[in-house]
Amino acid sequence: MKVLFVSRLARDKGSTSSIVGLGKAGRSLGHEVALFGDPAADIALPFSQESTGWDLVVFVVHGAKDFPGLPYIGELLDRVPKQRRVLIDCAARYNQSITVEHDANHLEALDGHQAWEWGQAFDAVASKVLQPTLTPRRPDVRPFLFHGFEPANVVRSYESALEAAASQNGSSGAFKRYSLAFVGNNFQKWTQLRPVLEALERIDGTHPISLVGRDWASRPKWAVSRGIAGIDVDSALLQRLSADIQRAVPFHEVLTSMSAGLISPVIHRPLFTHLGLVTTRTFETFCADAIPLLLLPETFVEALYGPAALPLTARGDLTAVLEEMLRRPAHYWEAVLATRAYLTEHHSYERRWRELLAIAES
């Protein structure tokens, strides 16, 4: 089968990593896969701007910029039959307006579009709309998690939790630069991350933390000028934690940045948590050489990662959980290794690929 993925392929946000993972899986299963656009040296997949000859065109959409402009959108929509076009709606645009805390699926102040426009556009572009959630709200949306786990990307494999713990922490965490490393942009993440940082502050002898991504140094001007809440920071708290704030890194450097910490949180935007949406980081974090701290609902964790992942959730006293993770990591690494095995079995990109084709052909 010849499959074309169409998306913006932003390097420091979006789902480029997942598209690449899925595309490579498709190729390994004998399919012809290409990404729409000009060839890029940092992505080891073929690129194409051809609009004909595809059995399936997959639009992967976070925002309006994921659609190509003219002439490409015209050529794709006029030349590829609609039944061969599907759309993965990564940010729940194909819903009525939903607001959770300061988060929303339609931020007209940011992109100028209302819910009905997204709905009309998606209906026009694709015969099927897929969302990366197990529980889509709309009956006409197909659940397709899209993002996946790639065992080959695991930064460091361990035979046992004890081996992992020893390599991470020794007796005092001496081998890691940061107690916690979070990689992601500060868009609707602060409310979840703040309690973690406050808990860390209460633990004596922790290493600095690192925050890698956009808008961690201060509340961005664009958010202030447009009155968009949910992109906040507490500079004093970050200073007390000796936070190392780094600019966003491209997708192929994410795991290295995560692995600089003993712990790497998995945080979903409030909207995503509400809708059960998964992201690239949902699975990718388990490839890092760090303990994922799952700041997600337990029922969701169990359904997605399997029961072995439950110890990695922030249950009960967050300070106590973090202290245990830092001081006695073996218990948590046991959960990490078991979850990696679960993810390999249930959430590999090869499995995703088969799911995608099954949906497309249904």
Add this chain to the structure above:
Amino acid sequence: MRIVFVYYLMNKGGSAQDVYHYTRAAKMLGHEVVVYGVQPPDSPFSLSREIDLADAVFFIFEWTQALRYGDALDLSRLIGRVPRHRRFVIDCDGAYNDRIVVDGDYNHEDDAASQTWLRVCHSVSDRIFQPTMRPLRPNVRTFFFHGYDPGWEQPIRSEGKEYGMVYVGHSRFRWGPMSRVLHALEPIRKGLGRIALVGHGWDAVPSWAERMGIEQCFRTDAEYLRQMDVEFVGEVDFEQAIPWMARGVFNPVLYRPLFRHLGMVTCRTFETPAAGTIPIFDLDEDYVSEIYGAEACQLVLPLGNAGEKIRDVVGRPDYYADIVLRIRQRLAERHSFEARVQELVSIVQA
């Protein structure tokens, strides 16, 4: 019929006046013309993002194929929801051609830009129109797009005018023809009165032109303009174009060399005869005869002795005003916006 224009609408340039009158004329005829976009408060235009009720969408391309109001999501809706047979392109600036260079003017900087422009047009529609009687490409059909509104007409008088000559238009690629008109004026300059050039780029290259790498398009001769005691007025809103023209005894009708080469019509083709002024055509006689009628050739600047022609127009304004009245009658009969709307409807129904 509901027709949507996808157009890079600006109040101070392009075809804003035409678009406004399409909306007005369509309403009179029981149709509707809207511009794709969000309705700004206090805008004289009618804008809408509703496309499902559209019988046709016309992509009107002038200097850009970009959307003024919208992004790729809007394009997805426009392309995905409006069937190809109900999409049309009106290519106003002759860009739907191979690269053409005429007297320093050009439609594309290079062949690649031309190919990209063509490809974008093809991605939108099979039916391409240009405002010229003689499209170069065989698949292009004529649609003048620009039109005439008798409501613009003002009494033509020559006495008590603030200016001898007014020209309303930007300087882009127009220095050659403007220079020709000014040189023709030299012998009668002292008695002519004030001269005003209304638009951007006459006194200095616009600040944004350098950023866009197109500063050479705005080349003028500042020293010569100073010697000719020319006054510069910045760009004005489209509603002020005709009132400004009326402040001069006469207005030259001059085109970019490319437009003249391609036989294009522009907004000014129709606006200038309606203003309370006498148009003087720096255009080919055949063209003038076709658009304005044979009698209008008396208002064409001859290749030699152009100064004498201007002297005669200024000296016998009533004689030439009578010609202008007959030009107006012809334009009202053949080129009104009501006629244009009917043409659009016919195009859609064909």
